[in-house]
Every structure is written in C-alpha cells, then in structure tokens.
Amino acid sequence: MNNTNTEKLLEVRDLHKSYKKEGVPTKALNGITFDVLPGEFMGIMGASGSGKTTLLNCIATIIKPTSGQILLSGTNISAFGGDELAEYRGNKIGYLFQDFALLDNLTGRENILLPLSIHNVDVSVAEAKLADIAGFLGITNVLAQFPSQMSGGEKQRVAAARCLISDPTIILADEPTGALDTKAARLLMEKLQEINQKRSRTILMVTHNPSAASFCSRILLIQDGIIFHELRRRIPTEARNDFYERILQVMAQIGGGSANVL
C-alpha cells in the first residue's frame, strides 16, 4: 500500500542490545535506527542470529534494550512498566507468534476474545467485533473448536483474529508462516496483506522467508545487529513476483535465504 502519511508511527533510534553469555558480552543489536509509517507493511529479514527477532522482541517489550529508544506515536515505550506496559501490550500492539501461542484449553472464540476480556470490554461490542473479524478471516466455523481440533492455518488465522480484535496500532508478527505449510502460509500472507490494505493496519513482520517478505511494502535486511540494506516495493507498479526476485537477488549477494514460492 502506498503511504501518503509521513507522520512516523514507530521510531527506533540507535537501538543496542547486548547479552552476557558466561561473562562474554555478545551484541545482538548494534545501533539500529529506522521508522515505520502508519499503514506500512514492513518486513525484517536476516539470517539466523542476525538480531531480527531480538529487534521485534524489544519493540514488543519482551526484552529491554541495552540502550536506544523506541517511540510509538511519539511515546518512549522503553520507559513503560506495570499498567502502562499492560496497556501497551493489550491495546497498542498485536503480536502474532510463530507457534500461534493459542491457549489450548480455550476455544477459538474464547482465544480471540481474550484480549478484550483482559480489558473488560463490553460483551456486545466484543461479540460484534468477533463476528466481523471471524467472517473476514474465514474462521467462523472453528470458533467453537479447541486449538487441537484446528489445522495449522486455522490456528494462525485465529491467532491473527486475536491480534486484530483489540484494534492495535501496530501488528508485530514473528515468523508467522514458520509453522505452516505452503498453502496455509500463502493464505495467511494474503490475509495479512488484506488486513494491511483494506483495514489500514500497520504490520511489522520478521521473516527469513523471501516469499512471505514479498507481500511487504518495505523490507529491512539485518546482519550482525545492524541494518545493511533496505528494499522498497514500487507499489502499485511492481508485481509481487518481481519484488520477490529482487529480494532473492539481494539475498544471493549476501549468501542466504530460501527460494520458497508461496
């Protein structure tokens, strides 16, 4: 989706993250700076250990950066704690896990309603949202089922519905197609693209899969904790397959990636 709004939604400034492994410091992020504009579908790619998941986890507040700033709509989220953190996680971001992270003792319906339950949203409002999102993602038929009774694709779409139901400012997706077969992965990416384009949701997705990345409008390539390349899709002129080819070319230059086609 072409973005015309230039006000920054997410600003990442000189982000550093170091770990100490048996006393030896290891730098996972080494000064990353970038912005995400409202309505963007941004991908973050990189080989294993490049720091892409660490970056996403910093933004999701799962881990705290060593230094640097993360601002969402101008507010520094690194300083959040307690209720602010709960509010941020519950209403500002939607997190799509690689392993779906559905609670297997709750039905699909209960899983999707969970973020609203946590914030005591009125049940009639919640039900209306649920009906809308379930219809949009084609999961109405699995709402009464438990996760163990669903296919992988259905689980991830239920997880996506859970992300969407609280109307988050930004959706963070960590390898969302990682546990899916090709068909389910493609269906999911198409849905994510629709969420981005038709429902105007900003998405920041970590993936190592170029095919999944080709659905994005912009891709940051990370290596050794720094951004070393940025790719932009020339929307609407560039077809997804052409963008995919360009991603492959860049990955070939740095020597990595996979040629899966969704």
Next chain:
Amino acid sequence: MFFNLAWRNAKRSRSENLIYFLTLVTAVASFYIVLSLGKQDVIRFLGEIESDAVNRLLTTLMPAVYLCSLFFLFFLVVFANKYQLECRSRELGLYLIFGMKKKRLFLQLMAEGLITSLLALCGGIICGVFLSEVISLTTARLVGQAVIAHQPSFSLSAVVWTILGFLLIQAVALFVLGGRLFQREIHQLLYGEMAKKQNAGNARGGFLTLVLGAAVLAIAYWIVLKHFMVAGGAMLIVAVILGIAGTLLFIRGLARLLSLLASSVKSKATHGLYTFTLRQLQENIVHKFVSVGVASILMMLTIMLITDGAVSIMSSSSLLTRDASVYDFTVTGEDQAVEQYLASEQMKPYVADINRMETGKMKRAAGDDILGSFVDWTKLREQIVRQLPPDVKDPATQGALNYDISASNPAALNFLAVIDTDNIAPNLLPVSTYNRLLEAAGEKTLELEANEAAFYLNPDFLGSAGADAIAIMMDHVLADAQTENKALIFIEGRPLYLVPSIPMKGLTADKNVRIFSALIVSDEMFDQYVNPDTHTVYWNFCIPKELVETEGLMRSIMDANNLLKPSGFVYESYLNNFGRQLFYVVSASYASLYMGFMFLIIACALLALQFLTQMQATKKRYLTLSMLGARREQMRKSIHSQVLWYFLLPLLPACVSGTVGLYFMQVLLHSPTATIGQAYPSMIVMAVIVILALAVYAVAVARTADREISKLNWKPNS
C-alpha cells in the same frame, strides 16, 4: 564432581519446591509420631495399669497402623517426587543429550534423593519429636496431670524405624519414577508430552455424568442410612464402592459443568480472566478427576475420623472425671479377714475413710402383692408421667414391654425406665453406709426416719443419659410431694416418704458393681427387707490426702495395689477403672485422629502437587496472557481463584458424604446426640485445624504458582 552436582541439585530442589520438601518432612514426622506412641505419657501410664491391652496395642495394632501409614505415605512420596521430576524433565533431557548415561543419571537422582531424604529426616524427626511431646503433654493434661507424671517422649527405636521406613519408600518411589522417566524419548523430556487433546465433551454429557454421580452417591447414602446391615453387612461394601464411583463421576461431571459455565455465561465472557480461570480449573479437574476424587474421599475420611476422635475424647470426659467417684479402692472377701488386713500396719498409711458398704436386693413378696413385690410404685409413676412432655406417652400405656434409656429421651421417660429396671426387687442401701460415703466426700449426712427413704441414682452409669436432668426432675417431684405431705411409694401398704435433694456419689471404686439405682432406707428397714442371698459387702477406702500430696495419686495407688496383691482378696482401684476406660478412649481417639490427619495431609499434598504439576505444564499460557496485556495482578487473582476452587470442589462432596458417614457412625456406635452436642467445641477446634491445614497448603500452592509465573520471561530486562 558427582557429589557436588547432586548436592547442588538437591539444594535447588529444596529451595524451589518448598512444598515437595515440606511434604517429605511431614511424612517423616508422621512416621515418628506413630512409632513413638509407646513413649507417650498416657500410653506409659496405661502400660502400668492395663499392660496386656497396651502390649497388644503396641505389638499388633501399631505395626498395622505403621504399615498402613507406610502404604499411604508411599503414594504421597510418589506424588511429591513425580512433581519434582516433572519440573526437572527438561534438565534431565539435557543431561542425556550431553551424553550422560542413564545409569549414571539414575544414580545421581538417587544420590539427590538421599541427600534430600536425610535433610527431610532431620527436619521431620525434630518436628515429630516436638509434636509428639505436644500431644503427650496435651493428652496428659486432658487426663489429669496429677495422675500422670510427665516424662520426655523421645524414642530411639522410633527414630531408627522412621529412618528405615522413610528411606525405603523414598528409594522405591524414585526407583519406580526414575524407571518410568527414562522410558521416555529425550524429545519428550526436553519439550514435554505432546499437548493433550482438549476433551471438554458436550455439555449434556457432562450434566448427565453429574446427575449420575449424584444419583449413585444418593443410593450409597440410602444404603448406609437404611440398609447397611442387609446381607450381614455386605451391603456396606456395596455402599462404599458406590460412594467411590459416585464421587468420581460427580467430580468429573462437575468439571464438565465448569466447561458449560465457561461457554454459556455470555455476560461474563469478556469479564477479565473469568473464562480463562474456569477453563484452567476445568482442565485441571478433567485431566486429574481421579486424583481430585481420591482427595475428596480422603477429605471425607478426614472429617469422619477427626470428628470420631473428637467425640471419643469428649464423650469419655465424664468417665475421666472424679466428680462422682469418691473411693480409690474396693475390696471384697471374707468380712473379718478384709477388715483385719486393711487395719494392718502395712496397709494403714494407705487407708482412709474406710467404709463397709452393705447392699442387696429387696426380698420378693410371697403373697399377692403387685407382681410379687413389696413396693408399690404407682403414685410415684403417676407423678413422673405428669412430667412427660405433651407429645410423649408413657410407653407402658402403649403396650411396650420395656423402656430405653437414652440421652435424647426426656428426663421423665428415663426416670420411668430407671424405676422399671428394678421395680420388683429394688436395690437397698442402709443409710449408715451411705452416710459414711457422704462423709468421705465431704457432704452433709442424711437423717432418715423409719417411714422415710431416699431414691439413689448412680451418676457413674447415668452420666451420658443425663443423671443431672433426672435428679433435678426427681427433686422437683419429691419436693412437691413433701410439701403436700404425700407418700409416693408404699411398702406392704405402708407409706414411705421420699426425701429430696440428696447428693449422689459413686458407691464403689469398682465399676463392675453396676448398681444403677437404689432405695436408701433406715438400717432397720434394710435389715428387715434385704434378701440375704443378695446381701453383699464392699470394703471401700480412699488413699489419705496427705499421701496423695506427697507421693501423687498414681504412685500411692500402685503401692497400695502391690500390698493388696498377696492378700488374695478381690479388689479394684479407681485407676484400674480409669485406666481401662482411658485405654479405650485413647486407643480409639489416637488411631482416629492420627489416620484423619494423615489422610488430610495426603489429600492436601495430592491436590497441591497435582495443581503445581499442571501449572508447570501450562505456565507458558501466562506468558501469552502477559503478551496480550494481562496485568500481573489479574493473573495472580486468576491463579488464586483456581487454587481456591481446586481445593473447595473436592471438599464440597466430602462434607456431604462425611456428614452421612458421621450419622451412620452415630447410629452404628449408638453414640447419643447429646454426646455429639458435647463434642461441638472440640469438633469446631478440629474443623479449624482442618481448614488451617487446607489454607496452609492452598497458600503455599498459590505462592509457588505466583513464583512460577514471576519466573516467566515477560518483563523487560528479565
């Protein structure tokens, strides 16, 4: 290296899983308490009085209780170790993947188990010694400190047997669990079992299970209450089987009902973590309904056993008091020989308030007197019948052949029963004999005219049936008759005026002399009417007060006992009676209370460990909740609700079944309602202790669960 690793792991297990360690300490303390029973003050005392019975108790019953404890505590230790190994499953998988041999890992687990066991033994034995001492002092106080001199209850043999028993069950438990653990694939150890399929079942099925469970329980209750003696008591076994099946079905159905509640209460669907909490609870109970059912049954047994123990103690308190008992010894034998022996120099220091007590039945009338009796009770009966409540009829007018004496009866009905027992040939007591008894008791003596008598009721035998109430009612009737100068009984047609308000005291120290009631008459009337064939003389005496103060009652009686032994007379001491009664009370209440508390601890530990095992398996859900914006407080509240209901749900059927069981025991043991009523204070104390034990475990579980979720990597910089 091997020892260091084992030591470090054992230390970590103790600090991380306090419930596991405390459970082991509890198991050790339980062993010690039961094994050191022989050293407790009361049992020591009973050993001197009732040595055969106590020896039987210590040599047959206690080993049986020990083996029973061993059996139940084995399961407790298995659960504790199972939870511990589940928590460490990933770590054990890593050891294997790094190339550690299973044999070595098994040895390491055994070494860790040994270290933890030795520390649990130290803690448990210290706790056991302390608790044993508290129990010993408490029971000694209950029985009467003056009677029993306190001695430390530490027992070396109990320590040895505790160590052996505990190490044995710990080794067997680890052996069994270790074997099962190493049969798993390394992948399963590393990543846990494959997620269990959620099987909530349909709501209708759940409801049917619940109804079926309730129906089966109702049938079990019906059999217990109405038909337990059918087929020689075999129906009781049927009731027990139905009770167990009913409880399991009921608990399973209850879990399904929770599912229904979670999915159908729309208004609460988005009310905090309401749905999540219900689902967690439902999952916990559905997957572990057998354990929860077993915990419920153990709780029911706890309620029954602890109440029974409390009732045993309280119902016997009247037997253990000296309120009515005056004499310390009763001797029978050739009249002059006994008199001489008791007056001898060796016995003198031990004899005070000597009383040659004569008693006997009244002669039977030879002519046409009423039913062959000299006594006509008609007027007295009429007066007593007037005292009956309006809704109670005199059973004699209803065609009943005899009366029942019961604490639940009105006093007047019991009085009629007392009169009816010996109405033809009542027991007679000469007033001089009774006056000596009153003098010994420090009471005012009686003065009877030739046409006067007093009605005597033995409080030793009517205590539980409300001797006080009968005496009050009788005094009221007699006082009225005295005011109106009306005779209520007649002997050979001559009026005999009954004197009210006389003090009632136990006649002898020997409670085998079962005189429930008697007419105290003038010595002349006694000589005239006593049946020579039933005339009996009991020589009663007390230990002098000065001797009791210097030597103590127990020592003095034991010394007097030793002096009487070679005499060849038949004799009985207050302590013999007291000891016999006490023996039954103590052995019954000890066994009941011990088993009750052991079942309670096993039930609590079972629930606690099951909950934490499930918590361990599902803790990642809390990470997801946190990522969805749930606050720590919300999650803590949810966990606390889960723990509360996880403990309460099995308690509810346990309370109902326990109440039915108690009623059954009351009927079976003929324990009067008044006795149960008397036992209310101690029952309330026991209930508070049970609730406290449940609360301690529930709080420990909630705290451990809180700590588990705190460890999750959801917060920045953690």
